[in-house]
Amino acid sequence: MAILVPQxxxxxxxxxxxxxxxxxxxxxxxxxxxxxxxxxKDIVTLRYPEETVEYPERFRGVHRLxxxxxxxxxxxxxxxxxxxxxxxxxxxxAGEYEQGDPRxxxxxxxxxxxxxxxxxxxxxxxxxxxxxxxxxxxTGMHMPPSTDRSHFIYDRETLLSIPGRDGTHESANPxxxxxxxxxxxxxxxxx
Amino acid sequence: xxxxxxxxxxxxxxxxxxxxxxxxxxxxxxAERRQSAMIQDRIGPVRAGVKIFGYNITLLGLLHPLxxxxxxxxxxxxxxxxxxxxxxxxxxxxxxxxxxxxFAVIPFAEPMYLEHLGxxxxxxxxxxxxxxxxxxxxxxxxxxxxxxxxGTGVAGAxxxxxxxxxxxxxxxxxxxxxxxxxYEVTLGLTIVGCFMVYNTLLLEDMVTWQRxxxxxIVAQPVAFILFMTCSIAETKRIPFDIPEGESxxxxxxxxxxxxxxxxxxxxxxxxxxxxLAALATTLxxxxxxxxxxxxxxxxxxxxxxxxxxxxxxxxxxxxxxxxLAVMIWFQLMVRWTLPRFRYDQIMALCWKYILPLSxxxxxxxxxxxLLLS
Numbered sequence: 001m002a003i004l005v006p007q008x009x010x011x012x013x014x015x016x017x018x019x020x021x022x023x024x025x026x027x028x029x030x031x032x033x034x035x036x037x038x039x040x041k042d043i044v045t046l047r048y049p050e051e052t053v054e055y056p057e058r059f060r061g062v063h064r065l066x067x068x069x070x071x072x073x074x075x076x077x078x079x080x081x082x083x084x085x086x087x088x089x090x091x092x093x094a095g096e097y098e099q100g101d102p103r104x105x106x107x108x109x110x111x112x113x114x115x116x117x118x119x120x121x122x123x124x125x126x127x128x129x130x131x132x133x134x135x136x137x138x139t140g141m142h143m144p145p146s147t148d149r150s151h152f153i154y155d156r157e158t159l160l161s162i163p164g165r166d167g168t169h170e171s172a173n174p175x176x177x178x179x180x181x182x183x184x185x186x187x188x189x190x191x
Numbered sequence: 192x193x194x195x196x197x198x199x200x201x202x203x204x205x206x207x208x209x210x211x212x213x214x215x216x217x218x219x220x221x222a223e224r225r226q227s228a229m230i231q232d233r234i235g236p237v238r239a240g241v242k243i244f245g246y247n248i249t250l251l252g253l254l255h256p257l258x259x260x261x262x263x264x265x266x267x268x269x270x271x272x273x274x275x276x277x278x279x280x281x282x283x284x285x286x287x288x289x290x291x292x293x294f295a296v297i298p299f300a301e302p303m304y305l306e307h308l309g310x311x312x313x314x315x316x317x318x319x320x321x322x323x324x325x326x327x328x329x330x331x332x333x334x335x336x337x338x339x340x341x342g343t344g345v346a347g348a349x350x351x352x353x354x355x356x357x358x359x360x361x362x363x364x365x366x367x368x369x370x371x372x373x374y375e376v377t378l379g380l381t382i383v384g385c386f387m388v389y390n391t392l393l394l395e396d397m398v399t400w401q402r403x404x405x406x407x408i409v410a411q412p413v414a415f416i417l418f419m420t421c422s423i424a425e426t427k428r429i430p431f432d433i434p435e436g437e438s439x440x441x442x443x444x445x446x447x448x449x450x451x452x453x454x455x456x457x458x459x460x461x462x463x464x465x466x467l468a469a470l471a472t473t474l475x476x477x478x479x480x481x482x483x484x485x486x487x488x489x490x491x492x493x494x495x496x497x498x499x500x501x502x503x504x505x506x507x508x509x510x511x512x513x514x515l516a517v518m519i520w521f522q523l524m525v526r527w528t529l530p531r532f533r534y535d536q537i538m539a540l541c542w543k544y545i546l547p548l549s550x551x552x553x554x555x556x557x558x559x560x561l562l563l564s
Contacts, residue, residue, distance in 0.1 A: 018416065021525075021528070021529065024528045024529065025524060025525065025528050027528075028230045028524055028527060028528045029524060031229065031230045031231075031232070032226065032229050032230050032524070035229040035230075035232065036229050042232045043232050043233065043234060044232050044233075045232075045233045045234045047234065047237075
């Protein structure tokens with residue numbers, strides 16, 4: 001038995017299409033003239049390499065190593081970050097300060113600090129693990145693209161040279177060097 | 192008029208028409224992409240540029256058609272191994288040639304009197320010397336010539352589908368043939384009402400009638416809507432792009448074409464759009480008619496400003512080109528507004544709605560003419 005489908009109840013204007021077409025044309029023409037003649041355009045496309053969208057504030061961008069006042073890395077080569085790294089992309093070789101340096105025996109420095117940015121999964125665990133606020137991901141940049149894998153192996157100098165989003169190479173958190181009389185506790189080795 | 196003048200003037204007119212077509216067609220490629228971008232809140236193509244003295248010249252993206260053409264020329268021209276080589280090669284030529292041929296009978300200004308170029312045109316009796324009609328050929332079958340030529344255009348699409356040795360192409364070609372033949376019938380019938388009102392088949396006389404009375408869109412509004420529908424269907428563009436439905440039959444009859452052969456189909460499509468705009472302008476928007484402009488100059492409700500003959504003709508050519516551009520713009524607007532039809536809907540629209548409506552239009556027009564006479 002045939003099933004009778006109820007016919008949609010359409011008026012003559014609906015069936016003639018012309019009013020609907022005119023309405024549609026009105027919509028497209030409004031858009032067209034707004035985007036060509038008016039000063040208030042609706043265009044959402046960005047001309048990408050020239051125009052970019054600012055990344056959100058907490059975006060985890062490419063890493064940087066923060067600097068001390070004298071320009072050396074804040075990193076003390078404790079290996080917390082490379083231990084925390086689930087992708088194992090951080091390679092650190094620690095170095096001892098010279099005998100007689102106030103920092104000798106108290107902290108070390110990274111002779112080699114290499115991040116393989118292609119291995120990195122940008123989880124941010126290294127930043128969380130760092131006790132010295134030495135590694136940060138607040139650069140607001142993604143990795144610049146390249147055709148060569150070796151360009152993605154960031155060494156110590158590269159990481160130190162990348163500024164934070166505010167343009168500085170330091171961290172906002174204070175740091176007290178060994179020998180600072182206001183913080184004698186950090187000199188415990190010599191007492 | 193001696194043979195030399197005839198040849199030279201005809202050649203000049205052909206060159207003029209070709210320049211118009213061959214500039215409009217690439218600009219249309221750009222216009223279509225930019226216009227759709229503007230409708231859809233995008234920017235569209237603006238990148239292609241030439242570096243001259245350190246400045247990157249992009250001309251708002253107008254160089255993109257040039258880049259397209261270069262790409263077309265340097266692409267491999269692939270012909271399927273089992274395709275009919277001759278028909279495969281001749282199909283795009285047929286499409287482009289027939290599209291261009293339609294311009295032969297379209298007038299773009301009033302007849303030019305070479306003797307009176309620098310002065311105000313005198314009364315008809317006092318005119319002398321060589322007169323050049325501003326259309327390539329004044330054929331006494333007039334608009335029927337355009338239909339005949341458009342009918343040949345079907346062969347191009349159908350041959351392309353047949354010769355490609357590809358099922359999708361064949362289906363596309365069959366669809367194109369079916370659609371174009373159907374809509375040609377209705378296309379002819381929709382403007383019979385215009386013939387009756389203008390009382391002529393000659394396009395130049397149609398324009399003259401419209402200059403003396405009213406524009407065709409006022410005299411025959413129903414015919415205009417029906418004609419636009421049919422003619423957009425003739426160009427096989429959205430919403431009537433069934434012959435090349437990507438989701439069903441890949442590229443339709445264009446599937447096996449590459450390089451400049453595809454480029455010619457592409458060009459042919461845009462030339463058809465221009466031809467259609469020219470026809471619509473001539474039939475419904477007074478052709479080269481400028482409001483209040485007579486052969487002697489402007490005449491606004493009795494206030495006259497005389498113009499030399501050459502200025503009048505120049506103004507008319509300019510007006511014709513502007514009207515052409517507006518009609519093309521309108522067609523692109525339609526193309527980017529409407530979704531596409533199904534094949535059965537296209538056929539139903541043609542045979543069940545437009546055909547009876549155009550017949551009704553002829554009937555009513557005839558009745559009104561009979562009552563008025």
